């Protein structure tokens with residue numbers, strides 16, 4: 001547990017906010033911070049680490065309910081109570097290029113992955129107004145492809161359409177986004193080395209409560225917060 005001072009706070013879009021916290025140490029792509037949101041909100045909120053380095057860690061999040069509303073209101077100099085980095089992140093292949101796949105807010109953790117891996121990125125958003133972080137991805141990746149569901153930015157269609165036909169080029173594919181997107185991607189990538197970040201509602205965030213259960217194909221139940229949130233796609237029971 002750490003007290004983390006807010007060093008930068010700004011809105012990326014009307015609903016999406018970026019907070020940089022003074023937090024020394026290393027973080028792996030796919031790990032998250034569990035952030036306390038103040039009086040009356042018992043549960044911490046899990047948010048992926050979007051960037052890390054130089055004694056700071058950054059989170060990018062959508063303002064959804066009371067917890068994220070309070071976080072977005074944090075000002076530079078405010079102090080937040082933070083647990084983390086938590087969880088098991090993406091694993092680098094021994095050699096070869098990586099394809100990063102991000103859907104919506106799932107693009108955020110991929111920015112840290114883009115810093116660490118030799119990679120290309122395929123990002124999908126619902127519409128042009130929700131497109132984010134492209135100027136920060138561009139210098140970190142080789143090829144950057146973008147799709148929007150409605151075609152208002154980049155290629156029209158889902159992010160899976162950007163991935164089809166390219167799988168042979170990569171030693172690993174790493175994905176974060178809404179579960180229906182991950183499920184569809186797992187079908188498209190069948191037989192390819194796909195790792196997925198499974199976002200589950202969380203209680204403790206440290207493996208003690210089982211709120212974040214994920215069912216695997218071998219029938220076992222694991223914890224997204226401690227055993228994940230990143231799993232190999234072929235081990236996840238997508239009907240569980």
Ligand SMILES: Cc1cc2nc3c(=O)[nH]c(=O)nc-3n(C[C@H](O)[C@H](O)[C@H](O)COP(=O)(O)OP(=O)(O)OC[C@H]3O[C@@H](n4cnc5c(N)ncnc54)[C@H](O)[C@@H]3O)c2cc1C
Pocket residue numbers: 032043044045046047048049060061062063064065066067068069105108109198199200201202229
């Ligand atoms: C490992 C992980 C990483 C995440 N990374 C990001 C990120 O980088 N950016 C981002 O915008 N969001 C991320 N989320 C989702 C984020 O945690 C929720 O949007 C947030 O907790 C909502 O809190 P709230 O108080 O604003 O909303 P409310 O709806 O008021 O929350 C009520 C309760 O539900 C829980 N909850 C609601 N939605 C979710 C959800 N989708 N996942 C987990 N718990 C939820 C909250 O923690 C809280 O306990 C992540 C979730 C997980 C599990």
Ligand code: FES
Pocket residue numbers: 201202203204205206207208209210211212213223224225226
């Ligand atoms: S949130 Fe408690 S075990 Fe995962």
